[in-house]
Amino acid sequence: MRAYIIRRVLTLIPILIGISLSIFLIMQLIPGDVVSGMLGIEANPELRANLEKKLGLDRPLHEQYLSWIGKAIKGDFGKSFRTDKEIFPEILNRFKITFQLTIMAAVISWLIAIPLGIISALKRNTIVDAIVRFIALLGVSVPNFAFATLSILFLSKVFKYYPPVGYVGLFADPAKNLKIMILPAIILGAIMSGSIMRMTRSSLLEVMRQDFIKTIRAKGASEKLVLFVHALKNALIPIITLVGMQIGSLLGGTVVTEQIFSIPGLGQMVLTGINQRDFPVVQGSILFIAFVYVVINIIVDILYTYIDPRITFKTGR
Amino acid sequence: MDNILEVKDLNIDIVDNGSIKSLVENVSFNVKRKGSLGIVGESGCGKSITALSIMQLLSYPLKASRGEIIYRDGDKQIELREANKGVMRKIRGKEISMIFQEPMTALDPLFTIEEQIGEVLEIHTDLRKSEIRKLVLEMLDKVGIPQPERIMKNYPHQLSGGMLQRVVISMALILNPKLIIADEPTTALDVTIQAQILELINDLRSSYDTSIIMITHDLGVIAETCEDVIVFYAGQIVEQGSVIDIFHNTAHPYTRGLISAVRSLGDKDTELFTIAGTVPLAGEFGKGCRFADRCSQALPICSEREPELVEISASHKSKCWLYNGGDTSD
Amino acid sequence: MDWFKSLIRAVLKIIRELLKDKVGRIGLIGVLIVVILALGAPLIAMHDVTEMFSKSKLKPPSPEFLFGTDDFGRDVFSRIVFGARISLKVGIISVGISASSGFILGILAGYYEGKTDGIIMGIMDVLFAFPSILLALFIVSVLGPNLTNTMIAIGIVSTPVFTRTVRASVISVKSMEYITSAKSIGLSSISIIMRHVAPNILAPFTVQATLALSSAILTEASLSFLGLGIQPPNPSWGSMLSESRKYMELAPWLAIAPSVFIIATILSFNLLGDSLRDVLDPKFKL
Numbered sequence: 001m002r003a004y005i006i007r008r009v010l011t012l013i014p015i016l017i018g019i020s021l022s023i024f025l026i027m028q029l030i031p032g033d034v035v036s037g038m039l040g041i042e043a044n045p046e047l048r049a050n051l052e053k054k055l056g057l058d059r060p061l062h063e064q065y066l067s068w069i070g071k072a073i074k075g076d077f078g079k080s081f082r083t084d085k086e087i088f089p090e091i092l093n094r095f096k097i098t099f100q101l102t103i104m105a106a107v108i109s110w111l112i113a114i115p116l117g118i119i120s121a122l123k124r125n126t127i128v129d130a131i132v133r134f135i136a137l138l139g140v141s142v143p144n145f146a147f148a149t150l151s152i153l154f155l156s157k158v159f160k161y162y163p164p165v166g167y168v169g170l171f172a173d174p175a176k177n178l179k180i181m182i183l184p185a186i187i188l189g190a191i192m193s194g195s196i197m198r199m200t201r202s203s204l205l206e207v208m209r210q211d212f213i214k215t216i217r218a219k220g221a222s223e224k225l226v227l228f229v230h231a232l233k234n235a236l237i238p239i240i241t242l243v244g245m246q247i248g249s250l251l252g253g254t255v256v257t258e259q260i261f262s263i264p265g266l267g268q269m270v271l272t273g274i275n276q277r278d279f280p281v282v283q284g285s286i287l288f289i290a291f292v293y294v295v296i297n298i299i300v301d302i303l304y305t306y307i308d309p310r311i312t313f314k315t316g317r
Numbered sequence: 318m319d320n321i322l323e324v325k326d327l328n329i330d331i332v333d334n335g336s337i338k339s340l341v342e343n344v345s346f347n348v349k350r351k352g353s354l355g356i357v358g359e360s361g362c363g364k365s366i367t368a369l370s371i372m373q374l375l376s377y378p379l380k381a382s383r384g385e386i387i388y389r390d391g392d393k394q395i396e397l398r399e400a401n402k403g404v405m406r407k408i409r410g411k412e413i414s415m416i417f418q419e420p421m422t423a424l425d426p427l428f429t430i431e432e433q434i435g436e437v438l439e440i441h442t443d444l445r446k447s448e449i450r451k452l453v454l455e456m457l458d459k460v461g462i463p464q465p466e467r468i469m470k471n472y473p474h475q476l477s478g479g480m481l482q483r484v485v486i487s488m489a490l491i492l493n494p495k496l497i498i499a500d501e502p503t504t505a506l507d508v509t510i511q512a513q514i515l516e517l518i519n520d521l522r523s524s525y526d527t528s529i530i531m532i533t534h535d536l537g538v539i540a541e542t543c544e545d546v547i548v549f550y551a552g553q554i555v556e557q558g559s560v561i562d563i564f565h566n567t568a569h570p571y572t573r574g575l576i577s578a579v580r581s582l583g584d585k586d587t588e589l590f591t592i593a594g595t596v597p598l599a600g601e602f603g604k605g606c607r608f609a610d611r612c613s614q615a616l617p618i619c620s621e622r623e624p625e626l627v628e629i630s631a632s633h634k635s636k637c638w639l640y641n642g643g644d645t646s647d
Numbered sequence: 648m649d650w651f652k653s654l655i656r657a658v659l660k661i662i663r664e665l666l667k668d669k670v671g672r673i674g675l676i677g678v679l680i681v682v683i684l685a686l687g688a689p690l691i692a693m694h695d696v697t698e699m700f701s702k703s704k705l706k707p708p709s710p711e712f713l714f715g716t717d718d719f720g721r722d723v724f725s726r727i728v729f730g731a732r733i734s735l736k737v738g739i740i741s742v743g744i745s746a747s748s749g750f751i752l753g754i755l756a757g758y759y760e761g762k763t764d765g766i767i768m769g770i771m772d773v774l775f776a777f778p779s780i781l782l783a784l785f786i787v788s789v790l791g792p793n794l795t796n797t798m799i800a801i802g803i804v805s806t807p808v809f810t811r812t813v814r815a816s817v818i819s820v821k822s823m824e825y826i827t828s829a830k831s832i833g834l835s836s837i838s839i840i841m842r843h844v845a846p847n848i849l850a851p852f853t854v855q856a857t858l859a860l861s862s863a864i865l866t867e868a869s870l871s872f873l874g875l876g877i878q879p880p881n882p883s884w885g886s887m888l889s890e891s892r893k894y895m896e897l898a899p900w901l902a903i904a905p906s907v908f909i910i911a912t913i914l915s916f917n918l919l920g921d922s923l924r925d926v927l928d929p930k931f932k933l
Contacts, residue, residue: 014769015772015773015776018769018770018772018773018776019773019776019777021773022773022774023785026785026786026789027789029789029790030789030790137914137917137918137921138910138914140917141861141910141913141914141917142910142913142914143865143868143869143872143909143910143913145868145869145872145885145888145889146868146888146905146906146909146910149888149891149892149895149902149906150902150903150906152892152895153895153899153902153903156895156896157899210422211417211419211422211423212422212423212424212425212426214369214374214417215415215417215423215424215485215488216425216436217374217409218372218374218409218410218414218415218417219409219410219414219436219437219440219488220405220406220407220408220409220410220411220437220440220441221406221410221436221440222406222440223402225440230425230427230428233427234425234426234427248777248778248779249778249779249780251778251781252778252779252780252781253780255780255781255784255873256780256869256872256873259873260892270781270784271784271873274784274788274875275874282785282788286777286781286785289778289781290776290777290778290781293776293777293778294776297776307427308426308427309426309427309472309474310426310472310474
């Protein structure tokens with residue numbers, strides 16, 4: 001068991017190298033060069049040389065990469081071109097906000113999706129099933145920005161409700177904070193629930209067809225026991241995989257949602273960085289988000305081993 | 318000797334693309350107290366679903382549509398085909414248990430052996446965890462599992478087919494049911510293990526005084542374990558009687574074919590005997606005997622009128638114009 | 648020529664099966680409508696997409712401006728219709744890119760295995776390690792936001808899915824008995840693989856391609872919404888929706904029209920993909 005966990009955590013290293021390398025290489029594709037972008041094409045050559053040296057751009061590529069990643073591991077993501085402030089502390093601050101949004105959205109999506117998925121499976125091929133499947137389809141087909149915009153439109157026109165602007169920290173003012181975060185969390189969560197609903201339904205149906213379900217019934221078990229103890233636990237395995245992937249979509253979704261609701265999270269940082277051509281910010285924030293996603297997936301994998309005893313006994317899953 | 322189970326005119330249908338087809342037709346048989354009934358037939362003949370219907374374990378699109386299944390225990394008598402779920406739940410695992418064919422998929426992969434056997438006790442009794450544990454250990458020992466304390470903590474994927482089947486047997490017998498239904502319990506196992514498991518079932522049966530319904534396509538198993546036999550073909554009983562009647566006074570060409578096939582396996586000099594043709598599918602039966610087009614002794618009447626299942630001696634019935642004793646002339 | 652005829656026959660059969668299923672029918676019709684809008688845009692649109700009717704800014708729907716006008720006085724209906732063209736174009740080309748690169752990479756990884764496989768799948772794993780919209784955003788922002796780069800970005804992001812399918816199929820085909828027997832008669836491995844892999848993957852590929860299309864359209868809309876995809880004044884449903892936010896009080900139709908079309912298009916492709924999956928591999932139907 002522990003060997004498996006250690007193995008999984010060790011895979012972090014090659015993946016991190018891969019991610020950081022790709023980010024670094026993609027950044028090299030930027031047309032024109034950074035310095036011209038900052039100083040203008042006709043800048044004084046001496047000024048250019050100085051800036052280049054300051055940014056470390058005069059060194060060979062692989063040195064630049066190693067220097068960047070070496071510092072990043074220690075928590076030094078460099079400074080923003082715009083504000084000249086340290087990037088990493090800013091990332092951490094904003095991550096707290098994005099993390100809160102992501103968790104709220106995830107929990108909301110599970111609360112909606114899993115019960116509905118179960119009902120849909122149990123009442124298969126009835127009207128209820130059709131309705132749930134339709135809702136799930138909408139979740140998969142409606143982009144979060146469309147849902148967000150339409151919701152705001154609807155709420156303002158019909159209920160005269162305008163989402164509060166002006167972010168406030170969770171610990172500073174919990175009530176106000178939740179009022180601000182609740183709508184974007186519901187919107188993100190509702191969209192996410194679509195695919196989880198479908199997966200819950202199909203996974204549960206698949207499990208219920210298995211032989212061992214018949215054995216459990218033959219023992220005299222009530223349907224509640226069959227469903228909630230045995231069937232659900234078995235069905236959970238593919239659902240958890242999906243949830244892992246969902247977190248990725250959620251993290252991506254926060255970029256749009258934070259923009260629409262003016263929430264100062266990590267997603268907004270990426271966007272602002274891109275719009276302002278602030279490359280260290282872009283590099284750093286994307287690296288961090290990708291890192292978080294990978295870590296969460298590893299946690300999900302480890303979670304598996306607590307549910308499915310078959311996993312640890314296979315070498316090289 | 319009284320009966321523990323009486324099945325009368327059982328019919329099982331399947332809903333297929335909107336139409337209802339009959340899979341098992343007017344099947345009647347009894348299982349004696351402490352007796353053993355073998356149900357033999359090819360795959361798809363309806364024997365497994367008959368067994369499932371006794372436990373009310375058929376699910377859509379299958380349905381036991383007509384007939385009575387009566388379970389007798391002393392004075393009490395319960396009809397099982399239409400019994401409500403609460404009644405069935407009290408019976409399953411406690412009065413009537415089932416052993417399935419595929420031990421490798423019969424158990425929940427996410428729970429230990431101890432948890433799954435113990436579950437039967439949790440469902441039906443109020444025993445404490447420690448008592449349950451003790452009983453589980455005893456049972457595992459009785460079914461011949463070595464090192465039961467260790468095995469108990471294992472998960473299904475860690476055990477072999479033979480061991481798993483022993484676990485399934487212990488789950489079925491731990492509450493000392495009056496009737497076990499064993500659906501091809503040895504088919505999925507290696508030949509060497511098969512004999513062990515059959516012996517185990519027989520031993521346990523006699524020490525617990527349990528009746529058994531043994532479903533199999535293997536006549537050898539029938540010969541070794543059963544007192545009474547029913548032969549199924551295409552959803553109908555074509556012959557039924559004691560094991561002596563069936564083997565020594567065979568009264569149906571199909572049964573004879575099955576016996577010849579087994580005999581030819583053992584005898585190196587004769588050609589392998591097979592029954593030509595295949596089993597007709599539900600809904601595609603003609604108007605005569607369902608075996609007629611494969612029968613080497615078919616008479617003209619066989620394709621015209623379906624024979625009745627008639628008694629040809631006290632314990633022996635046959636559904637065939639050749640043995641009918643009735644008017645075979647057209 | 649024969650295989651072409653049987654291909655056509657197979658396609659027609661699939662379409663017939665799709666039409667039998669309620670879900671498939673809606674999906675197919677929806678997709679067809681979008682295709683017609685896209686292809687027939689110049690004929691269907693009532694005005695030029697960049698023409699600004701300065702006297703008719705922010706007007707509600709009317710017979711002349713079916714979906715109203717925006718803040719520049721442009722006809723929303725015509726922009727929506729041409730937006731269909733852009734969405735479909737981005738979708739098809741980016742899926743084309745990802746499907747073909749996925750196919751090639753998958754064959755290479757599966758056939759050669761070893762180091763080649765390790766490198767290729769390693770790259771795919773890295774691509775997969777990013778949340779997809781983030782990766783697309785990143786690539787587009789680096790290359791410069793325009794139509795072509797949007798297509799490239801989405802194409803790159805969708806490649807891993809196709810690579811995995813093809814690779815899995817190649818590996819399973821390689822291990823099959825008839826390959827060794829065919830080899831013993833002297834057929835070249837590559838041609839064996841191609842002949843057996845291609846029909847094997849056709850079904851899942853088609854389903855994946857349809858779903859990848861819907862995902863591509865969604866991603867393009869998201870990118871354009873953020874201002875990093877199709878740039879104005881080109882009409883993209885995403886950017887139209889983004890611009891509409893400023894005028895929600897005054898002109899709600901500006902938000903509704905692109906939303907409805909985005910949702911309906913993505914929905915249609917999803918329905919089509921789901922239905923295709925059921926038709927091509929019935930055992931998945933639950």
